[in-house]
Amino acid sequence: MSSADDPVSHGPRIAIIGMGPRGISVLERLALRADDHHGSGPEVFAIDAVQVGCGRIWRTDQQPWFTMNTVAGQVTMYSGEPDGGPDRAGAGPSVAQWLARSPDPEQASIGPDGYAPRVVYGHYLRHVYRSVVDHLPDGMVVRPVTARVTTMAPLPDGGFALTLSDRSEPLVVDRVVLATGHPVSRPGASELALADFAATRPGLTYLSGDSAADLPLDLIAPGTPVGVIGMGLGFYDILLSLTVGRGGVFRRDVAGAMRYVASGREPLIFAGSRSGMPILARGANQKRPDHVHQPVVFTTDAVREAKARAGAAGLDFTGQIMPLIQKEVDHVYLTTLVRSRQGDAVAARFADRHARVLRHGGPKAALMAEHGLAPDAGLDLERLARPFGGERFTHPAAFRATLLDLMAKDIDEARRGNVDGPVKAALDVLRDIRNTIRVAVDFGGLTVRSHRDDFLGWYVPMNALLSAGPPVERVEQLLALIEVGVVTVVGPQVRYECDPARDTFVVSSVDVTDSRTEVAALVDARIPQPDLRRDTSQLYEDLVARGLVTQFVERDPVTGEVFETGGVDVTPAPFALLDRHGEEVPGAHALGLPTEHTRWFTQVGSSRPGMRTLFLRDADAIAERLLIPFPVLAPR
Structure with a gap:
């Protein structure tokens, strides 16, 4: 029996700040986990400064010519596929399946291999949000708040007091998730x-x-x-x-x-x-939504082994990681090239023999010659991304003619597709291997110099130009x-x-x-990179001033070199905030773009149907931590 002075357990009051895709994903997983949770349900404050349920970037009042760059069949916000029941947390349609229900013929005709406008995705996100809220487990409550959070003050007995732009009294919560998405940044010196x-x-x-x-x-x-x-x-x-x-x-x-x-x-x-x-253009999609690339040499085991050999010094991206990526890209390029010339059966035999050479070494000149390939045939990623490198043009008309020719060739390659076209099939590998690259680079996996110069300075812009079109x-x-x-x-x-x-x-x-x-x-036209030092939001300025948030800083244990990344410093999953002293901030988590450069490629805005993607796993890790019971000394 408890008294008024005893700790009293209750469902946590949780604020999710930012209700775009990342915030919705946490809410969706919270609803599923709360359904299985034996205890009082959480009270969730779903906060967004622009539009709860889709956020600023995907808001539903923007123009239709802004388009997604992932096909509708590969995009979902539900962590499970439709099961015949109502759309709800854990069971719901992909964007393509949702569009197929639309009474609007234009939307219904987009299909799984088409690209939806961003405003349409915003409406889909709103549908996901409403379907989750309409089918909450007993005891769970969601309270939408359209306001800007300007300060976040820790309380002596735990929890936080949030100052909101639409009210004078603070909102007191036990736990907070920062899912604030794309920032508005101060200009750099040249800008x-x-x-x-x-x-x-x-x-x-x-x-x-x-x-x-x-x-x-x-x-x-x-x-x-x-x-x-x-x-x-x-x-x-x-x-x-x-x-x-x-x-x-x-x-x-x-x-x-x-x-x-x-x-x-x-x-x-x-x-x-x-x-x-x-x-460059994306290749016409020829893949199923649940397609998974089966790596030949660039595997997570290979990366972990390389990390173990490198030890505390960190990996060299150019020397240890890029060669594996290049082999993976070349394998798909060459196999697709052989298939386009000699058919599926010959390509399958080539792929098997080529994979053995890549894994175990040995000469491959005879294999290449047998299939009419040059000994050094492959895809020159640098040349594709920088086709004019070292070339001088005597007049704008000369450059224009060369550019139009390259663009026409890119269009032709894109039309061949991301399965049948050797170039676009190979470049799609750069998308498929992102998670493996994260194993190498996240949380300071590279040397300071290699992270700054090789990865961020060279690979990331090249990768974006070639694979994110x-x-x-x-x-x-x-x-x-x-x-x-x-x-x-x-x-x-x-x-x-x-x-x-x-x-x-x-x-x-x-x-x-x-x-x-x-x-x-x-x-x-460049989208600003997240950088805690340049973020103009009152909330992050307040968090930095209080020492609740600090940037992830890499220090080379060999050279002593320091690299200030600008990314919010967090633990590995469930991504608890680390304060200026490197200590966890109890009850506070950050997910997605604020943590870019601590982790890589955090701008992902969806999961994929039928797959337990990293996007889904990130949200689930936070949802699990948020529901861990804890005592509270005073009622909120």
């Missing part, structure tokens, strides 16, 4: 110089630091020459906003080629990047815009500078003669 230059000249515009859906692109008048920095996924969003968003129309001609019909309201777009190559239709649209003169790709090694003598921005390529172009607006 700040461009912004300051524009701010003092009324005729100039500079936009940066956010997704296209949140940039005031209407400030750019029709006909204005505008430079766009970066040609990744964000570039395509800006491109569509300034063309289709201005009334332009894409149509296919009788031969099937993409053509653009201008509205006359478009600006003149001058784009560029370090590589000079727009991000848009649907092929987007590259076709860009090609059409270049052909009609709405878009000019300036070249590789592009510089964005201020000309105070002429009160203008200047865009030019180091490698293209006569490429200098004056523009009245600059738009930075």
Whole structure:
């Protein structure tokens, strides 16, 4: 029998801050675990500053031309497939299955191999949220809160007092999950110089630091020459906003080629990047949603063995990891190439023999010659990502001709598919092996120099350009815009500078003669990388000031070199916050993008049907910890 002075057990009060995909995934797993939990159910405060159930990036008031870059059949937020009952935690449809139910013929026709608009995914996320909340286990309560959390103060007896933008009284909770997603960051030195230059000249515009859906692109008048920095996924969003968003129309001609019909309201777009190559198209999907790549040499066991040999010094990415990745990519490329020329049976025999050579060594020249392959045949990832490296162009027209040829070839390769096309099948491997790469790099698995220079400085941007691209239709649209003169790709090694003598921005390529172009607006299409040192949110500024959050810092035990990553420091799963002293913050967890660079590729926004993905396992680990019973000394 307990008294008023005794600890009293009750279900925890939990705040999930950020209700995009990561927050929803935690809620979904909480509902399932609470159903099996013998005790009082949790009271969950589902908090989001923009829209509970989908978050800012996937909110349901954005334009339809912003598209996902994963096919609808490979995206789910449920940790189990439909079972004939109502959609609920643990049992629900993939995006493709959900769209197939839609009364909207256009949405229903997207299919499992099509790409849904981001706004449609936002509606799907809202459906997932509602289906979880509508079927909660007994005793569990979810309270949606549309507000911004500005401070998080630890309480003497445990728990936290959260200051919310919509109320004067703090919200007191026992446990907190930070699932805050994409940040808005302070500009770096070069971006700040461009912004300051524009701010003092009324005729100039500079936009940066956010997704296209949140940039005031209407400030750019029709006909204005505008430079766009970066040609990744964000570039395509800006491109569509300034063309289709201005009334332009894409149509296919009788031969099937993409053509653009201008509205006359478009600006003149001058784009560029370090590589000079727009991000490559995804191969047409030919894989089942539950497809799993079976690695030949780049296995988790191989990585763990390499880590054991490296010891405390850490792995060298270029020397120890990249060769395994290259072999894995080449194996798929060569096998697919043989299949395309000689059929399935011959390809299967080649794959078996080639795999043995890769695993155990030995000569392979005879094997390659037998199948009409050069001894050193493979896929040059660096050349694909940097096709103009070391090349000089005497005139913009010469660069344009070369670029259009490369883009046309990329479109052809994408149409061949990610199973039948050797190039796109091989590049898809870079997506399939992300989890294995994480085993190597997460939580300081690499040496400081290798993590900073080899991995973040070289591999990550190359990997993004080669494997994280848009649907092929987007590259076709860009090609059409270049052909009609709405878009000019300036070249590789592009510089964005201020000309105070002429009160203008200047865009030019180091490698293209006569490429200098004056523009009245600059738009930075690069999505800001999470960095705790530059995060502008009041919440993270408060957490840093209190010492509840600190960045993950790598220290080389051999050289003493230090690398400040900018990622929120957490434990391995369940990702408890580590304070400035390296101690766990009881009851506080961080998941997803805030922890980028402590872990790698945390921007994943879904699981895959029928698979226990890392996305799902991350959420489940936190849900399990959140429900561990604990005594509370005072009622909340």
